[in-house]
Structure formats: C-alpha cells, structure tokens
Amino acid sequence: MGVVLDHVVVRSTDRRASARFFARLLGLRVEPPAGPFAPVRVDDGPTLDFDDRGPVLPGHYGFLVDDDTFDALLEVLAEDPGIRYGSGPGNGWDRRINTLAGGRGVYVGDPDGHSYEFFTARPA
Secondary structure, eight states: OOOOOOEEEEEOSSHHHHHHHHHHHHTOOBOOOBTTBEEEEOTTSOEEEEEOSSOOOOOEEEEEOOHHHHHHHHHHHHHOTTSEEESOGGGOSOSOOBOGGGSOEEEEEOTTSOEEEEESSOOO
16 A cells, blocks of 8 residues: 555634535535545545644645646636635736746635645646
8 A cells, every 4th residue: 555645733723614615616525524634635545634622833835736627716706706816926926827847836724824725736
C-alpha cells in the first residue's frame, strides 16, 4: 500500500458551515459526522475533516482537478458574488483565473481565511 493520505483536519469556526462551503465548490457531499468532525471526501481519497473545537489557523489546500470539475467550480463562483476568488496570491481576490503550467487555476477564500487552490495542470 505504501503511504496514503487518509484525512486532513481543517480548523473552522463552524464545522458544518465550512464543510458545506467546501463541498458546494466541488459538487461533493458532506458525509455523516465522524466523531467531532464534518468530513468531506475528495474522490476516493482523503477526507477534509472540518473541526470547530480549536483556534482557526488559516491554511492552504491545493487540488488538481479535471477540466469538467474546474468548469463547474467556475459556475459556482459566478453564481455567488460573496465568494472571494482570484488568480493568485499576488493579485488579491481579483475574480480572475490564471493559466500557469499550461492549465487553468484559481484560488478561493473561505470565510475562515483558508485558501483553496484548484488547478488543471500541475506545475513542472
């Protein structure tokens, strides 16, 4: 089996709201509670386990996605002017995408200050 990432704990002020926010971005579902966590499974891989029991320390989470998923994400972003997103850390939340590494990418800010990066091509 080697090494397989199983889950990542994402601190939040409201675990259920944060899990719903993230799940909505990618058309995923929030799974039933797992102890104190609100988990969202990413494909057949790890879960992001949203947890509101401690201090929130904003993090950065990067996801390689296919073009169809990226297009669906752009639709969600276009529908909700309250979601902060942009082309890169140096550009703020400019509501644009980037074309780094020959693909498309976008950074999305969540209400707790986390940054989710979605890209269609992995940088070399």
